[in-house]
Amino acid sequence: MGWKNKTSISEFLLLGLFERSEHQQLFFWIFLFMYLITVIGNLLIIVAVASNTHLHTPMYFFLGNLSFADASFISTIVPKMLVNIQKQNNSISYSDCLTQLYFFIMFGALDEFLLAIMAYDRYVAICHPLHYTIMMSPQLCFLLILISWVVNALHSLLHTLLMNELVFCAKNTIPHFFCDLNPLLKLSCSDIFINELVILIIGGVASLIPFVCIIISYVYIALAILRMTSAKGKQKAFSTCSSHLSVVILFFGTVFGVYFSPSSNHSVHSDIIASVMYTVVTPMLNPFIYTLRNRDMKVALKRLLKKKTEYSKLLIDISFAVPKNWKLIDYLSLGRNG
Secondary structure, three states: OOOOOOOOOOEEEEOOOOOOHHHHHHHHHHHHHHHHHHHHHHHHHHHHHHHOHHHOOHHHHHHHHHHHHHHHHHHOOHHHHHHHHHHOOOEEEHHHHHHHHHHHHHHHHHHHHHHHHHHHHHHHHHHOHHHHHHHOOHHHHHHHHHHHHHHHHHHHHHHHHHHHOOOOOOOOEEOOOOOOHHHHHHHOOOOOHHHHHHHHHHHHHHHHHHHHHHHHHHHHHHHHHHHOOOHHHHHHHHHHHHHHHHHHHHHHHHHHHHHOOOHHHOOHHHHHHHHHHHHHHHHHHHHHHHHHOOHHHHHHHHHHHHHHHHHHHHHHHHHHHOOOOOOHHHHHHHHHHO
16 A cells, blocks of 8 residues: 655654664564464454354354454554564564554454454344344344445545645654654644544544444343343353453453543653553454353364474374384375385
8 A cells, every 4th residue: 555745754663662672582582472463363253253164153263353453453553663673673664664554453443344244143142042043144244344445445445545644844763662642742743632532523424333232232132131030041141241341341442542532631651551451462452351251262273283283283293103214205105105
């Protein structure tokens, strides 16, 4: 994705977490570990859902999409930060900055929509269990995912194109660890009224609609749970929703704190801490939150890891069975002939 630079700025400097050089390597290893855990954990969920027919249900279909969005979300930010640490160079080009901004907004907003869809799925499962398969048909599930992707791609494009219209004069230092809306707006020497208006109205609506859907879903879920006479049924229903609800509170709480409070109330450090929470910590915790208390996911992951282990052992056995002076191609030819 290319962007036409209308300013004299050719690059930005990202200073967020690294004001002191002696802390850079510490942050490198911490964020590398968190990034690997996040990507591996979310990829395992995707593979487990795709490979296990018992998980081919709306709930796990949405969870697989959420895992993909989380892995992509963190991948728009952390790899660039790690490369900059190793190169001891905090610069990012103008075009790379806007590209990062585009995918950051898109996958972040996609997370919000997916959390809302998952809340609606839980509402149908608890409040209308007999009609679940009809109400959550495969066609509806695919349509909800498609709408989420299209709407958020256009939403992100709008913010990025408006940012591209701004003029950046002399200042190019971003007191953040990635290209985000608020820090970039503060650097611009042109009028940012339209940008702030779009953030409050379009961005606010795009975030409030999923949030309101989640609130309404959980109000009905809570009422349904209170009407249950079985203590075991109440516990099961609450257990089903508790993981999702904890992610919702963590994610939306930090997002609203960063983007929808007055800019005069923002401090650099508070914004950075809140941003780390929803860009790095939440995507890392999601695989644990959604699997540790989910029996079906634990069983699917155990089966998946068992298959991988058996396959690895088979490869090792084959490698030891091949005589050292044989070439692999000869061994394979012998196998075909024999």
